[in-house]
Amino acid sequence: MKGQEVNKGIWFLSFMLALLLHGVVGAGMFFWHPSMKRPVIYSPSFTVALYSEAPTPTRPPQKGTVAVKRSSAKVQKGKSAVSKAWKVKGKKASRVKKPAPRKKISSKAKRKALLEKALAKVEKEVVMGGLSTGREAIEIRYKKYYDEIWRRVKASWILPEEILTGGSNLFAVVVVRIARDGALMETKLDKSSGNEVYDQSCIRAVKKAAPFPPLPKGYPQRYMELGLRFRPWQ
Amino acid sequence: MKGVSLVISSPVWGMVLKSGPVVKLDILVLLILSVMSWTIIFFKYFQLRRIEREDRNFLADCREGLGVKEILALAKRYRRGVVPVVFSELQRWFLLFREGGEMEEQWTDVARQRVLLERERLNSYVGFLATVGNTAPFIGLFGTVWGIINAFQRIGLQGSASLAVVAPGISEALVTTALGLFVAIPAVMGYNFFVGKLSKIEERAEGAAYLLVRILEGKNEEE
Numbered sequence: 001m002k003g004q005e006v007n008k009g010i011w012f013l014s015f016m017l018a019l020l021l022h023g024v025v026g027a028g029m030f031f032w033h034p035s036m037k038r039p040v041i042y043s044p045s046f047t048v049a050l051y052s053e054a055p056t057p058t059r060p061p062q063k064g065t066v067a068v069k070r071s072s073a074k075v076q077k078g079k080s081a082v083s084k085a086w087k088v089k090g091k092k093a094s095r096v097k098k099p100a101p102r103k104k105i106s107s108k109a110k111r112k113a114l115l116e117k118a119l120a121k122v123e124k125e126v127v128m129g130g131l132s133t134g135r136e137a138i139e140i141r142y143k144k145y146y147d148e149i150w151r152r153v154k155a156s157w158i159l160p161e162e163i164l165t166g167g168s169n170l171f172a173v174v175v176v177r178i179a180r181d182g183a184l185m186e187t188k189l190d191k192s193s194g195n196e197v198y199d200q201s202c203i204r205a206v207k208k209a210a211p212f213p214p215l216p217k218g219y220p221q222r223y224m225e226l227g228l229r230f231r232p233w234q
Numbered sequence: 235m236k237g238v239s240l241v242i243s244s245p246v247w248g249m250v251l252k253s254g255p256v257v258k259l260d261i262l263v264l265l266i267l268s269v270m271s272w273t274i275i276f277f278k279y280f281q282l283r284r285i286e287r288e289d290r291n292f293l294a295d296c297r298e299g300l301g302v303k304e305i306l307a308l309a310k311r312y313r314r315g316v317v318p319v320v321f322s323e324l325q326r327w328f329l330l331f332r333e334g335g336e337m338e339e340q341w342t343d344v345a346r347q348r349v350l351l352e353r354e355r356l357n358s359y360v361g362f363l364a365t366v367g368n369t370a371p372f373i374g375l376f377g378t379v380w381g382i383i384n385a386f387q388r389i390g391l392q393g394s395a396s397l398a399v400v401a402p403g404i405s406e407a408l409v410t411t412a413l414g415l416f417v418a419i420p421a422v423m424g425y426n427f428f429v430g431k432l433s434k435i436e437e438r439a440e441g442a443a444y445l446l447v448r449i450l451e452g453k454n455e456e457e
Binding site for chain 1: 247265268269270272273274275276277280281396398399402
């Protein structure tokens with residue numbers, strides 16, 4: 001009789017131990033992600049989100065036109081705008097490896113060491129509508145091209161089914177470099193969604209959509225860089 | 235809400251949640267089997283460990299040069315071990331058939347019968363481990379096959395057969411196979427472990443009982 005009681009106790013203890021074991025393993029599943037390692041890529045000049053939310057041509061074209069079209073005084077202003085933008089981005093920007101020209105700009109700005117002054121300049125510029133109108137004009141000019149590219153990429157984008165049904169809000173940015181003749185020069189994952197399958201599907205879509213139509217006439221640079229934003233519902 | 239999103243973002247749990255009812259049931263069955271088999275593993279481990287310890291302590295005490303009477307009295311105090319139980323049984327029969335004379339074979343039979351009974355008692359539930367070890371992979375495989383059937387159906391509806399479409403469904407289906415193996419491996423290991431341990435206990439008890447029979451016989455002749 002006594003042995004029976006003892007057995008009951010051991011049974012209970014064993015059951016609890018078993019439950020505990022399963023609980024621990026089950027909880028461990030929450031934290032185990034096969035795609036855990038997430039490469040942090042800060043590519044040089046792809047700070048698309050800095051200026052606007054709308055999908056626009058990224059900065060290189062803008063920089064180019066600024067250099068070409070503006071007089072030297074205005075270039076100065078444009079530069080200060082750029083430097084302000086970098087300052088807005090703050091510490092993150094300083095960590096980013098910047099391309100050579102911009103580095104120079106920021107060091108110049110530092111030499112001035114008068115952020116107030118720079119801000120005032122930018123404000124004035126905004127009031128005058130100097131730089132921003134230029135940018136808008138460029139945006140309109142290349143918007144059509146961008147839309148065409150986006151249409152093609154979307155057409156060749158196959159989403160993994162689990163993501164479509166999952167309704168998750170994944171978001172990836174792929175930076176595409178297109179040569180003048182429309183050939184795809186480079187694709188780079190700028191912002192990973194955290195889901196490897198999703199990222200790969202985005203990059204594959206771009207590669208599949210290539211080659212693209214040639215760049216619009218009068219485009220100042222050797223290639224165009226676009227940031228494509230992939231969202232599942234698009 | 236946060237917990238739900240955590241579940242969805244976890245690949246394994248997300249897959250489980252997205253799978254169909256049959257696969258979910260399959261997973262549930264496997265989980266229950268797993269909990270049961272682990273309960274048995276823990277229980278048997280504690281039980282057999284205690285019995286082995288009692289046996290060992292009892293035999294160690296017996297070697298201290300005690301007489302038969304003292305040994306039998308000692309056996310009454312150690313009640314859980316197999317060897318003491320067999321000894322007590324022998325004593326009971328010995329008292330019953332004291333006048334029976336030289337009956338070595340009978341004593342041996344009594345001892346063996348008791349050992350078998352004890353083994354039967356200790357062997358309970360171990361068979362369940364063997365069952366789980368054998369069937370869990372099949373249950374998991376069933377879930378996988380079912381999942382793949384559904385996955386192909388959905389692929390067919392989508393009308394595209396790229397790897398991006400095919401792979402997730404199959405990987406989702408394979409979760410149950412993994413779970414089945416996960417359940418089966420410890421069960422099989424536990425089964426083999428306990429079978430080995432049980433046969434050791436049995437042999438020890440039989441050997442000790444045989445010795446005691448010889449001693450009792452000698453005593454019987456003396457009297």
